[in-house]
Amino acid sequence: MATAAAVVAVRPIEPEQASLWSDAWRRLRRNRFALVASIYLLLLVAVALISTVWTPYRMSAVGITETYAPPTAAHLLGSDELGRDILSRLMVGAQVSLIVGVGTQILVLAVGVPIGLLAGYYRGWLDQIVTFIINVFYGIPDLLVAMILVFILGPSLRNIIIAIVATRWMDMARLVRGQAMSLREREFVEAGRAAGARPIKMLFGHILPNALGPIIVQATLGIPAAILFEAFLSFLGVGVQPPTPSWGSMANEGVMAIQYAPHMVIAPSIALSLTLMAFNFLGDGLRDALDPRSRR
Amino acid sequence: MFTRGTLIYIAQRIVLIAFTVVAVSSIVFLGIHRLPGDALLSERLRGSAYQILLHHYGLDQPLYTQYWNFVVGVVTRGDLGESLVNRGLQITPLVLRELGVSAEVGGLALLFTIGLGMVLGVFAAMRQNTWLDYLLTTTSVVGYSMPNFVIAAFLILVFGIWLDNLTGGTFYYQLGGWRGDIGQLWLPAFALGFPYASIVARLTRASMLEVIRQDYIRTARAKGLRESTIIIRHALRNALIPVITILGPLVIGIITGSVVIENFFGIPGLGKEFAQSILNRDYAIVIGVFTMYAAMVGLANLLVDLAYVVIDPRIRY
Secondary structure, three states: OHHHHHHHHHOOOOOOOOOHHHHHHHHHHHOHHHHHHHHHHHHHHHHHHHHHHOOOOOOOOOOHHHOOOOOOOOOOOOEOOOOOEHHHHHHHHHHHHHHHHHHHHHHHHHHHHHHHHHHHHHOHHHHHHHHHHHHHHHOOOHHHHHHHHHHHHOOOHHHHHHHHHHHHHHHHHHHHHHHHHHHOOOHHHHHHHHOOOOHHHHHHHHHHHHOHHHHHHHHHHHHHHHHHHHHHHHHOOOOOOOOOOOHHHHHHHHHHOOOOOOHHHHHHHHHHHHHHHHHHHHHHHHHHHHOHHHOO | OOOHHHHHHHHHHHHHHHHHHHHHHHHHHHHHHOOOOOOOHHHOOOHHHHHHHHHHOOOOOOHHHHHHHHHHHHHHHOOOOEOOOOOOOEHHHHHHHHHHHHHHHHHHHHHHHHHHHHHHHHHHHHOOOOHHHHHHHHHHHHHHHOOHHHHHHHHHHHHHHHHHHHOOOOHHHHOOOOOOOOOOOHHHHHHHHHHHHHHHHHHHHHHHHHHOOOHHHHHHHHOOOOHHHHHHHHHHHHHHHHHHHOHHHHHHHHHHHHHHHHHHHOOOOHHHHHHHHHHHOOHHHHHHHHHHHHHHHHHHHHHHHHHHHHHOOOOOO
């Protein structure tokens, strides 16, 4: 009897301590759409990685006898106008899409976050200049600017990423600016200032961590936007140059042959739509998980 | 509705738009002219023919003179210059003609976006948390995740090929209708507007849900008004305000999308000209079309801001 009582005494029921992140993780896991989307994206990353060392055929291997061949056991998704295996090209295209999507967002974070933090925290003339530039950028159709930039810089994967970042950084800057502006009025920031924390420490040690939730959501939703941009550019022929396949340029080649080889346009279209959808569902799920109040 | 203050505001905005147009086209002008080589390099001209052409386009002058002549031409005569590839082709009339074509397709796409988006959004809000609501909210994510050229390809496959084959090749041509066959106006407009329709639907749903919980709606119900009157006359008008805020980005989105869609369907509009000129390296046209776009976007944003005043009398400028 006494032992049993002792056991109970040493194991009090602990109140479940849930941090913001573990709470968010729990909510994200319950969101079935976001879960399926994450699994799809993990698979896509795996496919992109595998395609760097192995594809069913070489992505540029031409087969004169099997141009426009419909899907068969040998070519699971058929072949294109030069008889190249579409599955192999789709796999390499996944690399391009992921590099553009993730690469742009990393650069957007590197540019947009500091600008937004500085403008929102210090206000004044700096903020006015930043806001003016952001507003000017919002007034110009971004795809056209990106096309002109790629035209001036020359079409390469690196320049495409630069062009997309140049037309996309202000979404992030605006978001971070707004966050910094509301956070700087909070007590903990004032306490930090009173304790004599240096500005760098204030911005990156106190304000940034508290704005991390919306930033992550914005960056996740920025990935499909960047992938879509690259697809548009490549579809129009000013994006990734041959022989490197991109889902956009593959769809463009497919459209030319839509009457007699519809598989050529269907395969990259589905790959592109599924990927964009997965990132959007994941982003929506992250928004609901990290910021439950701001449900749209 | 429009006071004297509003008129002054409009005048200020137009001056600002003109300024932005000149500034934006200047940046593009200078950026492109910094490229190595010149526009005639690929033609392998020799001697005097080359010199005559350079002089014809004013390319033998220093950059600042070229730039000054360009700005003066745009501001005083609305003259965007001459095509570098199709010699003798004046850009301003070309761009104005193409603007008409683009405006027709884009306008229909915009009507379509707002109409379809609002109807779907209202239905989803009215049937909140039923299967219809879930279906509509989920398909809206699917909708804006599909690039417009994917939707266009799908439409061509269904209307242009599969249904046509099923009916022995007569279906497509029987679907004539207003302004040419459906592939000339209706399918492009649908493909152009559809991704944005789902965004409008989401937004309408959210703002409808907020509005129909308010007291004045309860009052309207208590007065015994018909449900349709309550929704259309009372709820929708207030629910529209957030939707109007995205009209500006929507117009920009449709202009952006039209570059892709016009190339897809071979529509001779501004978007096709822009992409083709970039591929042809005809930078005089690239600058001209871009200037036109900057002006259009500026005016569209101004119209959107004025639409606020019409919808919401509390807003004044």
